């Protein structure tokens with residue numbers, strides 16, 4: 001039978017079968033992403049083949065269907081390994097806010113670069129609209145200008161007051177959408193509004209710190225009442241880019257990607273090279289300075305980590 005993995009706890013997988021029933025499954029065999037070692041072979045969003053164990057309602061996954069895309073992150077304490085967070089996504093929403101606590105441009109840019117790297121359409125959901133004062137609304141206009149100019153849709157909502165929720169529902173309908181966002185933006189509150197009766201805990205899950213105990217957090221997939229799936233990433237603070245070579249980073253900044261072939265050197269890093277089309281565009285304002293600063297920050301961060 002074929003089915004969709006909707007929950008994973010490490011050794012058990014909940015699979016939504018084609019027949020509409022749900023099965024607890026284990027895994028037999030090895031499924032690997034080429035070239036990358038992963039701590040979990042299968043993730044939410046995966047299409048799998050499975051068969052029932054004799055005299056049991058439990059299944060054994062024996063086939064993994066090709067993934068359209070997937071998101072991975074570095075394993076917390078096994079730096080050479082990656083964890084697959086979710087597969088077969090249609091889009092990724094980053095929930096941000098400009099009020100308590102304001103999401104930084106750098107954080108947004110890292111998320112967008114990650115989404116580009118995985119080739120998943122991304123959009124920004126500005127939550128807590130009810131809290132934006134005059135200054136907040138000005139900042140909102142500035143953020144919207146920056147991101148809509150380069151083709152990332154921006155939406156405003158208030159999970160608290162229910163503002164613009166029907167609009168968000170129409171974007172989610174019949175799609176598989178990953179929800180991401182740093183702690184405190186109201187991601188859980190928003191998800192609770194979209195999934196009535198589900199009640200996701202707000203404000204208490206935290207990922208293990210570098211020094212802390214190893215805890216693995218798994219993404220959770222929820223069927224939306226109006227069609228489609230929402231994938232929550234509880235406890236996952238940030239989706240990082242895994243193993244991107246510094247010289248490839250420019251590809252993941254849309255507005256840079258379109259200009260890079262005009263650089264004088266074809267291995268241009270867009271840092272200080274003569275004849276760099278990206279630097280020129282930053283100087284004349286075609287590329288937003290904040291975006292370029294995020295590029296440099298990721299570039300140098302990756303360099304020191306390598």
Ligand SMILES: Nc1nc2c(ncn2[C@@H]2O[C@H](COP(=O)(O)OP(=O)(O)OP(=O)(O)O)[C@@H](O)[C@H]2O)c(=O)[nH]1
Pocket residue numbers: 127128129130131157158159160161181182183184185186187188189190201202203204205235
């Ligand atoms: N004023 C206002 N407060 C909100 C809104 N959405 C969420 N909050 C509040 O913001 C705080 C954080 O909300 P959560 O839903 O727990 O945020 P989260 O992003 O899930 O954060 P973690 O649970 O830490 O991952 C809570 O006190 C919420 O009540 C909103 O639209 N307006």
Ligand SMILES: [Zn+2]
Pocket residue numbers: 260263264268269270271273275276277278279
């Ligand atoms: Zn260049």
